[in-house]
Amino acid sequence: MRLSGSITALATPFLADGALDLQAWERMLLKQKAAGTSAVVVAGSTGEAAALTDNEFDTLLLTAVRLLKGQVGVLAGTGHSNTAKTIAQTARAAMLGAAAALVVTPPYVRPTQEGLIAHYRAVAEQGGLPVVLYNVPARTGVDLLPATVARLAGHPGIVGLKEAVDDAARWAELSSLASSQFSLLSGDDPTFVNALRAGASGVISVASNLVPASFAAICADASAARWPEAKERDRRLVPLYDFLSIAPNPIPLKAVLAAQGLGVGLRLPLLPLAVEQADHLPAIITLIERAEAEAFARLAA
Numbered sequence: 579m580r581l582s583g584s585i586t587a588l589a590t591p592f593l594a595d596g597a598l599d600l601q602a603w604e605r606m607l608l609k610q611k612a613a614g615t616s617a618v619v620v621a622g623s624t625g626e627a628a629a630l631t632d633n634e635f636d637t638l639l640l641t642a643v644r645l646l647k648g649q650v651g652v653l654a655g656t657g658h659s660n661t662a663k664t665i666a667q668t669a670r671a672a673m674l675g676a677a678a679a680l681v682v683t684p685p686y687v688r689p690t691q692e693g694l695i696a697h698y699r700a701v702a703e704q705g706g707l708p709v710v711l712y713n714v715p716a717r718t719g720v721d722l723l724p725a726t727v728a729r730l731a732g733h734p735g736i737v738g739l740k741e742a743v744d745d746a747a748r749w750a751e752l753s754s755l756a757s758s759q760f761s762l763l764s765g766d767d768p769t770f771v772n773a774l775r776a777g778a779s780g781v782i783s784v785a786s787n788l789v790p791a792s793f794a795a796i797c798a799d800a801s802a803a804r805w806p807e808a809k810e811r812d813r814r815l816v817p818l819y820d821f822l823s824i825a826p827n828p829i830p831l832k833a834v835l836a837a838q839g840l841g842v843g844l845r846l847p848l849l850p851l852a853v854e855q856a857d858h859l860p861a862i863i864t865l866i867e868r869a870e871a872e873a874f875a876r877l878a879a
Contacts, residue, residue: 579678579708581738581761582779583616584793586786587624589828591841598634602840607645613790614877617651618642619680624784624828627655629845636674643675657682661697668705678708685718691726702735709735714742714765724751731760740765740782753777768819771812774800784827785818788834788866791873814869821862824855837863
């Protein structure tokens with residue numbers, strides 16, 4: 579499979595009693611479909627995967643596949659700190675209809691680079707789904723180095739990399755690995771346009787929960803080498819990127835979604851956005867509405 583364009587790492591909406599808000603979930607999925615999003619990630623870190631039960635994972639993924647399959651790609655977050663558990667979760671996602679697995683580097687246990695190679699090869703060969711590597715060392719404590727990615731990129735079951743490290747030299751090193759069989763994807767919203775210019779074919783985004791049409795438009799501009807347009811649209815979203823970084827993800831994101839009527843709260847140990855930080859919400863919502871109105875108007879033209 580070939581992954582490209584705007585891919586949204588979806589948040590998981592909850593009701594006031596803590597249960598899944600499935601009505602909000604369906605609205606979020608359909609919003610992504612209407613905006614031109616190329617794929618979504620269900621139960622990634624933005625989706626509070628570590629706080630979900632197996633039954634909740636199943637429900638979220640089955641709903642996404644039912645509403646989107648054949649039109650928007652559905653990836654499942656399946657990474658664990660242990661290889662056997664990752665394989666089992668990947669096989670579960672395959673059974674439920676996911677198109678691919680987004681597999682984060684095993685958090686906390688800090689494997690060596692050889693350990694990462696053995697881990698990803700095992701998941702690709704035994705999990706039953708194409709694997710997208712996911713490197714986010716600030717969260718996991720382990721860095722999947724470009725030389726290691728190069729050794730994995732030729733595996734037929736490994737189809738891409740989500741790279742969340744903002745480093746121009748790293749992207750220059752990774753760029754030679756991009757091919758029709760292996761996609762490079764940015765995992766850092768504030769710098770994803772730079773990554774697209776450096777050879778990435780798309781982005782797996784948090785902000786596109788809120789501005790999916792804008793991200794689809796930026797990716798379309800980049801694909802057509804309309805770089806001034808892509809950069810200008812991206813520049814207008816900088817205040818949103820800044821807001822989404824004022825507390826750990828997905829805390830600020832879920833504050834905006836709640837203000838839009840899409841779910842309530844997070845699961846412990848995550849707490850809601852501080853009151854003084856929430857003061858920025860009205861301006862952010864206005865920015866979102868304007869950006870999306872302009873992007874949707876372009877889609878309709």
